Amino acid sequence: MEEMEVKRRALELAKQIAERIKRGEFPEIEYPPNSQKNIVFDERVGYIFDPKTFSKIRGSRVKSLKTLAGVLYGLSRALDHLENGLTMTKRDFYYVHKVERLKGTLFPEDQRETDARIVLMELILGMPREAFSITSDPRGWIYGDIELIDRSGRVLRADQVGEMGYSVPPRPENIKFKRIGVKAVIAVEKVGPAKNMIELGIPEEKKIAVAILQGQASRSMRRFLRMLSDEGVPIAILTDLSPWSLRIAATVIYNSINSAHIPYLASPEARFIGILTKDVEEGFFKDYQFALEPLTPADLKAAQDNQYLPNLQNEFWQKENRWFLEKKKKAEIEIFKAMSPTAKKLKELFVEYLREKLDEHMGISI
Amino acid sequence: MPEEAQLEEISAADFFYRNKSLAGFDNPVRATYTIVRELVENALDAAEVAENPPQVEIIMSEYREKTTGSLPWYRIVVADNGIGLNPEEIPRAFGRVFVSSKYKLIQSRGTFGLGGTMALLYGQITTNMPFRVISARRDEPSYEITMMIDIQKNEPIILDRRILKGISRASFTIVESYFEGNYPRAKKKIIDYLHQTAIVVPYADISFLDPEGNFFVFPRSTDRMPPRPKEALHHPRGVDLELLQRLLQSTKARTLKSFLTRHFQRVGDKTASEVLRIANLSPDKKPSKLTKDEIAALFHALKSYDRFLPPDPSVLSPLGADLFESGIRKELQPEFVKAVQRPPSVYEAHPFIVETAIAYGGQIRPAGEIQLYRYANRIPLLYDVSSDVSYHIIKRIDWSNYGIKNPEDEPIVFFVHIVSTKVPFKTVGKEFIANVPEVAKEIELGLRNCARDLRIFLSRKRRREMLRKRYELFRMYYQIIAETLQEILGERPPVENLLNKLRVKIGEEDGGDGGQEESS
Numbered sequence: 098m099e100e101m102e103v104k105r106r107a108l109e110l111a112k113q114i115a116e117r118i119k120r121g122e123f124p125e126i127e128y129p130p131n132s133q134k135n136i137v138f139d140e141r142v143g144y145i146f147d148p149k150t151f152s153k154i155r156g157s158r159v160k161s162l163k164t165l166a167g168v169l170y171g172l173s174r175a176l177d178h179l180e181n182g183l184t185m186t187k188r189d190f191y192y193v194h195k196v197e198r199l200k201g202t203l204f205p206e207d208q209r210e211t212d213a214r215i216v217l218m219e220l221i222l223g224m225p226r227e228a229f230s231i232t233s234d235p236r237g238w239i240y241g242d243i244e245l246i247d248r249s250g251r252v253l254r255a256d257q258v259g260e261m262g263y264s265v266p267p268r269p270e271n272i273k274f275k276r277i278g279v280k281a282v283i284a285v286e287k288v289g290p291a292k293n294m295i296e297l298g299i300p301e302e303k304k305i306a307v308a309i310l311q312g313q314a315s316r317s318m319r320r321f322l323r324m325l326s327d328e329g330v331p332i333a334i335l336t337d338l339s340p341w342s343l344r345i346a347a348t349v350i351y352n353s354i355n356s357a358h359i360p361y362l363a364s365p366e367a368r369f370i371g372i373l374t375k376d377v378e379e380g381f382f383k384d385y386q387f388a389l390e391p392l393t394p395a396d397l398k399a400a401q402d403n404q405y406l407p408n409l410q411n412e413f414w415q416k417e418n419r420w421f422l423e424k425k426k427k428a429e430i431e432i433f434k435a436m437s438p439t440a441k442k443l444k445e446l447f448v449e450y451l452r453e454k455l456d457e458h459m460g461i462s463i
Numbered sequence: 464m465p466e467e468a469q470l471e472e473i474s475a476a477d478f479f480y481r482n483k484s485l486a487g488f489d490n491p492v493r494a495t496y497t498i499v500r501e502l503v504e505n506a507l508d509a510a511e512v513a514e515n516p517p518q519v520e521i522i523m524s525e526y527r528e529k530t531t532g533s534l535p536w537y538r539i540v541v542a543d544n545g546i547g548l549n550p551e552e553i554p555r556a557f558g559r560v561f562v563s564s565k566y567k568l569i570q571s572r573g574t575f576g577l578g579g580t581m582a583l584l585y586g587q588i589t590t591n592m593p594f595r596v597i598s599a600r601r602d603e604p605s606y607e608i609t610m611m612i613d614i615q616k617n618e619p620i621i622l623d624r625r626i627l628k629g630i631s632r633a634s635f636t637i638v639e640s641y642f643e644g645n646y647p648r649a650k651k652k653i654i655d656y657l658h659q660t661a662i663v664v665p666y667a668d669i670s671f672l673d674p675e676g677n678f679f680v681f682p683r684s685t686d687r688m689p690p691r692p693k694e695a696l697h698h699p700r701g702v703d704l705e706l707l708q709r710l711l712q713s714t715k716a717r718t719l720k721s722f723l724t725r726h727f728q729r730v731g732d733k734t735a736s737e738v739l740r741i742a743n744l745s746p747d748k749k750p751s752k753l754t755k756d757e758i759a760a761l762f763h764a765l766k767s768y769d770r771f772l773p774p775d776p777s778v779l780s781p782l783g784a785d786l787f788e789s790g791i792r793k794e795l796q797p798e799f800v801k802a803v804q805r806p807p808s809v810y811e812a813h814p815f816i817v818e819t820a821i822a823y824g825g826q827i828r829p830a831g832e833i834q835l836y837r838y839a840n841r842i843p844l845l846y847d848v849s850s851d852v853s854y855h856i857i858k859r860i861d862w863s864n865y866g867i868k869n870p871e872d873e874p875i876v877f878f879v880h881i882v883s884t885k886v887p888f889k890t891v892g893k894e895f896i897a898n899v900p901e902v903a904k905e906i907e908l909g910l911r912n913c914a915r916d917l918r919i920f921l922s923r924k925r926r927r928e929m930l931r932k933r934y935e936l937f938r939m940y941y942q943i944i945a946e947t948l949q950e951i952l953g954e955r956p957p958v959e960n961l962l963n964k965l966r967v968k969i970g971e972e973d974g975g976d977g978g979q980e981e982s983s
Contacts, residue, residue, distance in 0.1 A: 114944070114948065115948050115954070118948075118958055118961060121961065156941075156944075159936050159937070162936070162937065162941075163940060165940075166940040170943060201939060202936075
C-alpha cells in the first residue's frame with residue numbers, strides 16, 4: 098500500500114511535468130524544503146516538520162534544471178526497483194548515476210550529490226526513502242518476548258530468532274505486533290554489553306526486551322521503537338556517558354534535524370535512564386571513578402557543539418553536557434566489566450542497576 | 464668647410480670598418496641577419512619610391528663550406544621591382560658610405576642612411592670578393608656592374624660593366640654579394656624579421672630561399688600602399704649645430720632672414736625677424752660669413768624661441784590602421800585585431816606618429832612571455848625588447864580591466880609602430896625606444912584604445928560561449944527528462960518545442976544582460 102502510494106505520487110509528478118512541456122511551458126516542481134523555517138522543535142514531541150515555505154525547482158534555470166532532471170531520473174530508477182521488488186542502498190543509488198550516458202550531466206562528483214537528491218525526493222514525495230526502495234543496510238536488533246508478524250505474514254518471536262534476536266528490517270512499517278510479553282524495552286547503545294545481558298538471561302528472567310542500537314540508532318530502529326512505544330511499551334535508553342551518547346539518546350527521543358521531515362521517528366515517551374552524571378558523581382558508579390576514560394579532542398569538540406543543538410537545549414541536557422566540559426571525562430557501559438570479577442557478579446550489577454533506574458525514571462519494577 | 468667634409472668622407476668606410484658593432488655587424492650571426500635586413504630594406508625602399516607594391520626575392524646559398532678556423536661563405540642575391548638605377552647611379556648608390564644628403568627632412572626607412580652599402584662592404588671585408596649589381600630603369604637598357612669599394616678612399620672600383628639587355632620593360636635591381644657568416648644561428652632572427660616585415664609592409668610580396676633549401680613565402684594581402692611622405696623643410700627647433708653649420712655653408716640665400724624663411728618650416732618674415740633679434744644678428748648678414756660665436760647665438764635663438772608652430776607631420780608616412788590590420792591578419796590569423804593610429808605629436812621638435820595594434824586568439828598561441836612586435840619607420844626591432852618603453856608600458860597596464868588576466872598567458876600580441884623623422888632610440892644600436900614622455904603617452908593611449916575594443920570583443924565572445932554552453936546544457940538535460948518521462952509514462956514529451964523557444968530567447972538575449980539569474 099505504501100508502494101502504491103509512492104507510485105501514485107511519482108506518476109502524478111511525471112504527468113504534471115509532461116503536461117507543462119506539452120503546453121510549451123518550462124516544467125516546475127514545488128516542494129517544502131527541510132530548511133530551519135520549516136522545522137519546529139517541541140520538547141513534547143521532538144522535531145516536527147511543519148512546512149510554511151515552499152521552493153520551486155524551475156526547468157528554466159540551468160542549476161535548477163539539473164536538479165529537476167536528477168529527481169526525475171532518480172524516480173525512474175526507484176520505480177523500476179519497486180516494480181521488480183529490488184532495493185538499493187545510498188551507495189547503489191550513487192552508482193546508478195555513474196553511467197556513461199550521464200557524463201557531463203547527472204554523473205555525480207561524489208556520493209554527497211546523490212545523497213542530497215534522495216532527501217529532495219523524500220521532500221517532494223512526502224515519503225521516506227525506504228518507501229521508494231532506497232534502504233540502509235539493516236542495523237539494530239531486538240531480543241525479548243515479543244511476537245510479531247512480519248511483512249511476509251510469518252509469526253516470529255523476538256527471543257527465538259537467533260543470538261541477538263530479531264533483526265529490524267529497513268522498513269518496519271508493515272510489521273504487526275501479535276503479543277508483547279515484556280514490561281519494558283532497554284535500548285542499549287553498544288553491542289557488547291547488550292549481548293552480555295542476553296547471554297546472562299536477563300531478558301527472560303526480568304521480562305524485559307533488549308534493543309541493540311549499535312551506535313546511533315538507525316532510522317528503521319527508531320521507527321520500530323516508536324511503533325513499540327505506540328503499543329504502550331515503555332522504552333528506556335542506556336548509553337555511554339559521553340557527548341556523542343547524549344545525541345544518541347536525544348535522537349531516539351526527539352528524532353534529528355536531518356530526518357525531521359520523516360514522521361514517526363521520535364519516541365517522546367522514551368526515557369534516558371543512563372549512564373547519567375549523577376550515577377558517576379554520587380550514584381551507582383561513584384566508587385569507580387578510576388575506570389573513567391579521558392575525553393578525546395573529538396569528544397570535547399562534540400561537547401562544545403552540543404551547547405547549540407536545538408534538541409539539547411533544556412536544562413537537563415545542558416547540565417549533563419557541562420559535566421564533560423568541566424571534567425573532560427566519560428564513562429562507558431563497559432564499566433560494568435571493571436566492577437565485576439565474575440560473570441555472576443556482572444549479572445547482579447546489571448540487574449541491580451536496571452532495577453534502580455527503571456524504578457527511578459519509569460516507575461517500573463523488575 | 465671643404466676640408467672637414469673631405470676628412471669625414473675618407474674616414475667613413477674606415478670608421479665603419481673599425482666600428483662594425485655600431486652598425487650591427489659585431490659578430491657573424493648578427494652580421495648575417497643585418498646583411499639580409501639591409502638589403503631587404505633597400506629593396507623595399509626602391510619599390511616604394513617607384514610606387515610599385517614591392518616584390519622582393521631573396522636567395523641565399525652556401526658558397527664555400529666551413530673550413531677549419533673559418534665560417535662558411537654565403538652568396539646572397541636580392542632582387543626587387545623598385546625604381547631601378549642607371550649605370551651612373553649604381554656606383555654612387557652602392558660604392559660609397561654616407562651617400563645620402565640630409566639637407567631635407569623626410570621619414571626614411573634605412574636605419575643608418577647607409578642602405579645596403581655597409582652590408583656589401585662587410586662581404587668584401589670577409590671574403591675579398593667583389594659584388595655585382597644588375598639594374599634597369601623602366602624602358603631603358605639593363606646594366607650589370609661588378610665592383611668593390613676602396614676603403615681608404617671611400618670610392619667604388621668598377622671591375623666590369625656591361626649591358627645585359629637592350630630595353631627592359633620593367634624597372635628592377637638585383638644585388639649579389641658574398642660574405643662570411645653563420646646562417647644556422649641567424650636563421651630564427653631572419654625569419655622573424657621577414658615575418659614581422661610582412662606585417663608592417665602588407666603590400667609587399669617577399670620570398671626567401673634559404674641555404675638549407677627552405678622556401679619561405681610572405682605574400683601580400685593588399686595592393687594598396689600608404690601615401691608617400693612629403694619632403695619638408697627642417698623645423699627650426701629640430702636642427703642640431705652641425706646641420707645648421709652645413710646649411711649656412713651651402714645656402715644660396717644672400718641674407719640671414721631669407722636663409723631662415725627658405726630653409727625652415729614654420730618660419731615667415733615676422734618670425735625670422737624676431738629670432739634674429741633674439742640672436743642679436745642683422746637680418747641682412749650673409750649666411751656664410753657668420754663667425755662661430757654668431758652661429759652659436761643663432762642656434763640658441765632657434766632653440767629658445769617658443770612660438771614656432773609645431774612641426775609639419777606630413778613628412779611622416781604612417782601605415783594606417785587598415786593596412787596594419789591587414790598585415791597582422793595575413794601573418795598571424797588572429798580572431799581579433801584592432802589597430803589605431805594616434806594623431807601626430809611632437810617631441811623635441813621632431814614630429815612623430817604612433818600606431819598601435821592588438822591581436823588576439825585564432826592562430827596565436829600564448830608564449831609565457833609578452834609578445835610584442837615593435838617597429839620604427841616600418842622596420843621591425845628585434846633586439847632588447849625588455850628595455851623598450853612599450854614593453855614597460857604593457858607591463859604597467861592592469862590588463863584585467865580589459866578582460867585579460869595576464870597577457871603572458873594569453874594568445875595576445877601587441878604591436879607598436881613609431882614613425883618619426885628622428886626615432887627616439889635609446890642607444891646607438893638602434894634596437895629599442897627610449898622612455899620619452901610624449902612618445903610613451905601616445906603608445907599607452909594607443910594600446911588602451913585597442914584594448915577597449917578587445918574588452919568588448921572578449922566580453923561578447925565569452926557571453927556567446929556562455930550562452931552556447933547554457934543551451935547545450937539545456938539540450939542535454941531535456942534529453943534526459945524526455946527519456947525518463949518516456950520510461951515512466953510510456954510517452955515522450957515534445958521537449959524540442961521548449962528548446963526551440965529557448966534558442967529564440969537566447970538569440971534575443973544576445974548582447975543583453977541575461978543569464979545572470981543562474982548565479983543566485
